[in-house]
Amino acid sequence: MTxxxxxxxxxxxxxxxxxxxxxxxxxxxxxxPYKKPPTQPVLYYKPRNTWNVDGAEVEWAKDFxxxxxxxxxxxxxxxxxxGQETCRxxxxxxxxxxxxxxxxxxxxxxxxxxxxxDIKGKCLDTxxxxxxxxxxxxxxxxPDALTVTVFVNGERKNVFPLANMQRSVAELISKISWxxxxxxxxxxxxxxxxxxxxxxxxxxxxxxxxxxGTLTNTLGGA
Amino acid sequence: MRHARIIFExxxxxxxxxxxxxxxxxxxxxxxxxxxxADITWLPPVKEPGTIFALGLNYADHATELAFEPPKEPLVxxxxxxxxxxxxxxxxRPDNIEFQHYECELVAVIGKRGKNIKRExxxxxxxxxxxxxxxxxxxxxxxxxxxxxxxxxxDSLLPMGPWIVDRDDVADVNNLRLTTEVNxxxxxxxxxxxxxxxxxxxxxYLSKIMTLNPGDMIATGTPHGMVDMQPGDxxxxxxxxxxxxxxxxxxxxxxxxxxx
Numbered sequence: 001m002t003x004x005x006x007x008x009x010x011x012x013x014x015x016x017x018x019x020x021x022x023x024x025x026x027x028x029x030x031x032x033p034y035k036k037p038p039t040q041p042v043l044y045y046k047p048r049n050t051w052n053v054d055g056a057e058v059e060w061a062k063d064f065x066x067x068x069x070x071x072x073x074x075x076x077x078x079x080x081x082x083g084q085e086t087c088r089x090x091x092x093x094x095x096x097x098x099x100x101x102x103x104x105x106x107x108x109x110x111x112x113x114x115x116x117x118d119i120k121g122k123c124l125d126t127x128x129x130x131x132x133x134x135x136x137x138x139x140x141x142x143p144d145a146l147t148v149t150v151f152v153n154g155e156r157k158n159v160f161p162l163a164n165m166q167r168s169v170a171e172l173i174s175k176i177s178w179x180x181x182x183x184x185x186x187x188x189x190x191x192x193x194x195x196x197x198x199x200x201x202x203x204x205x206x207x208x209x210x211x212x213g214t215l216t217n218t219l220g221g222a
Numbered sequence: 223m224r225h226a227r228i229i230f231e232x233x234x235x236x237x238x239x240x241x242x243x244x245x246x247x248x249x250x251x252x253x254x255x256x257x258x259x260a261d262i263t264w265l266p267p268v269k270e271p272g273t274i275f276a277l278g279l280n281y282a283d284h285a286t287e288l289a290f291e292p293p294k295e296p297l298v299x300x301x302x303x304x305x306x307x308x309x310x311x312x313x314x315r316p317d318n319i320e321f322q323h324y325e326c327e328l329v330a331v332i333g334k335r336g337k338n339i340k341r342e343x344x345x346x347x348x349x350x351x352x353x354x355x356x357x358x359x360x361x362x363x364x365x366x367x368x369x370x371x372x373x374x375x376x377d378s379l380l381p382m383g384p385w386i387v388d389r390d391d392v393a394d395v396n397n398l399r400l401t402t403e404v405n406x407x408x409x410x411x412x413x414x415x416x417x418x419x420x421x422x423x424x425x426x427y428l429s430k431i432m433t434l435n436p437g438d439m440i441a442t443g444t445p446h447g448m449v450d451m452q453p454g455d456x457x458x459x460x461x462x463x464x465x466x467x468x469x470x471x472x473x474x475x476x477x478x479x480x481x482x
Contacts, residue, residue, distance in 0.1 A: 010302050016366070034365045042364075043371040045300045047273040049432045064430050066338070087481050117299040117367045119275075123432045125337070180304045180375050 005051040006081070006102060006130045008185025013077070013106060013192075014172055016042040016114065017165045021194020033115045041167055041175050044117065046106065046128035046189075052217070054131035058107050060201050060221025061124050068221055071110050074199050075192030076150050076207035076215070078143060078162060079104040080169055081134050086182040094173035097182075100134040101143060103207050103215040104189035110196070130187060132213045140211060143169045143190075150197050151206040160193035167191075224465075225350070226385035227308075229263040230255065236269065239385060264309035267352055267383045268331060272437035274301040274380070275428060276327075276356055278369055280443025281416050296419045296427055299369055301356075301441075304377050309384035312470050313357055314477035315453055316376070322451045324469075325356040325444035326402045326459035328395070328414055330421045331386055332438040337429050344425035347434060350386040351395060353467045354441050355402075355459045357451075378477060380441075381459075381469045392463055396420055399462040400445060404455055412445030414461070 016022060016038060022029075029037040052058060061069035083099030106128060109121035140146070143162065150158040167175070169190050176188060199205060202222025208214045224239040236248045245253040255261055278297035307313065315322050333349025357379035362372040392398075395414060402410035419427070424440050451457060453473040460466040475482045 010304075012371075036365075038364055038366045040362075040364060040370070040372055042366045043375075044367055045302065045371075047300055047432070049273070049435065062430075088478065114366050115368060116297060117369075119298045119300070119428075120431055123300075125433050179372050180302075181377050183304075 004053055006053070006134060007051050007187050009183055010186040011046045011051065011104070011128060011130070011189065012176060012186070013044050013046055013104070013189040014041050014167070015044060015192070017167055017191035018160065018194035019164050019166050022166055024194065041172055042114065043176070044122060047123055049125050050123060050128035052126045052129040054129060054215050054217070056126065056129060056217060057220045058129065058217050059124065059126045060219055061109060069109060072107060072199050072219070073110050073196035074150065074205055075106045075196045076148050077104045077106070077189035077192050078146055078148060078169070078209060078212070079130055080143070080173065080188045080190055082182045082184055082186045082188070083137070084184055086173065086177045089174055089177050091170045091174040094170040094177070095137070097173060098137040099184065100136045101140055101212050102130055102134045102187070103132070103148070103209055103212055104187065105129045105205065105207050105215055105217060106189065106192065107199070108196075110198070129215055129217045131215050135212050146209050146212070148193070149208045151208070152197060152199060152203050154204070157197045158193050158195060162191065165191040223388050223391065224385040226267050226383065227265040227269060229265065230261060234265070264311070264384045266306040266308050267386045268437055268439060270437045271303040271306060271439070272435050274305070274439045274441065276301055276374065276441040277419070277424070277443035280418050281412065281445040282418055283412070283416060283446040293418070296424060298428070299374060301375055301380060305375060305380035307378045307381050309381065310468050311381060312472045312477060313378045313381055314472050314474050315451060316359060317474045319359055319361040321360040323358055323360065323448040324402055324451060324457050324459065325358060326400055326410055326461070327354050327356050327441045327444050328398070328400065328461055328464065329354045329382065330425070330440045330442065332434050332440070333436055335433065335435050337433045339425055339429040339434070341422045341426040344422035345389065347425055348389050348421060349436070350388045351392055351464050352383055352386045353459050353461050353465050354380055354382040355457065355467055355469055356380055356441055356444065381467055383467055384465055387464050398464065401460050402447065403458045404449060404451070409449045410445065410447030412447070416445055417442060
């Protein structure tokens with residue numbers, strides 16, 4: 001964990017929130033082991049050892065024998081920063097609980113299955129940069145109208161308009177707050193493009209949201 | 223020695239408890255109160271809780287009961303401090319569900335930072351042990367990151383404590399009787415010797431993936447014997463030589479009060 005992380009106590013990420021990804025996987029999700037598509041937001045945590053900051057290096061993953069992992073991937077999301085205790089709030093009032101917005105990158109091993117919690121793929125040290133700052137909530141009119149763009153070594157690799165999310169920012173805050181009480185400073189990464197971007201050792205990754213900023217990190221291992 | 227966190231006479235205190243049940247604050251003040259006194263409010267025993275790792279299907283018999291093959295690799299999921307509550311506190315049963323069960327588990331509390339820890343060194347990184355009750359709401363299971371957060375990350379559904387026992391005070395952590403009583407009747411009776419992946423294995427495994435930090439916890443899974451819980455039930459999870467953890471179940475409405 002980096003001492004100056006912007007995250008306080010919890011970073012909740014939402015997987016499978018890209019409509020086109022859900023549509024593409026519908027056949028798969030009707031088969032074993034899933035049996036039916038998800039009826040609720042699909043959530044995972046990036047625990048504190050993963051938290052990292054703008055400008056920092058992201059470690060290249062190792063396999064269980066200590067060798068460099070063959071591949072890694074990155075997704076980027078709008079990060080919603082909670083401003084006050086958020087317990088069982090409605091969708092209509094949910095955005096009132098937001099202090100501000102930031103960007104979350106999720107570096108991981110390529111994901112092959114959504115059946116079990118992906119501890120090996122997602123809990124890598126330094127793999128969750130958050131930043132570059134928290135912009136105040138009142139500077140963003142409509143968070144669902146933002147677009148997240150990922151560049152690798154200056155080349156645009158992925159564009160994700162949040163209008164393509166299956167569930168909106170407000171709906172997610174509400175639904176999560178009915179599972180767990182959220183505290184000030186906790187962050188929700190509300191959705192990633194279904195296609196994660198492959199990265200290589202030494203790559204420079206920039207994730208940009210207009211009005212929120214650009215989060216820049218470099219992969220280690222080079 | 224045992225270590226706990228309590229509220230007593232309006233003060234939040236870190237306490238040590240010796241073999242004669244004498245309670246001393248970490249400032250050296252002796253408290254003239256019995257361990258079972260109603261004047262003590264028990265808090266979760268880890269002062270600055272970090273990442274909570276929990277194991278699914280880590281007892282051969284429980285894995286069979288749930289109709290799964292025993293896993294070849296640990297099934298690990300993560301929980302956070304919102305789920306924690308203390309001994310003799312309440313946990314809630316959500317409205318309109320069919321099946322909520324307890325899971326009595328041995329918890330290893332990490333005391334030292336480490337990565338790539340070898341199995342033979344693993345116990346150097348364990349400060350001590352406590353007991354938790356890792357409740358599950360089976361109605362909410364979905365086959366995505368199963369067991370999903372809606373099942374396992376709810377407020378109050380991870381009672382823990384009452385205390386942490388120092389590692390060296392437990393002779394053989396791999397051979398402890400583990401029991402759960404619901405309203406005074408034993409419903410779960412197992413032994414930590416039936417754990418599939420033991421604590422040294424789990425410390426090595428997790429630390430190959432990530433850095434472990436002081437305050438992280440590993441809840442090591444539960445044996446067979448699941449029964450449904452209802453508001454008004456009292457459940458006591460006991461692990462021999464560690465502690466007994468008592469929890470009263472309340473309704474969702476009673477738990478959330480004004481926020482219901």
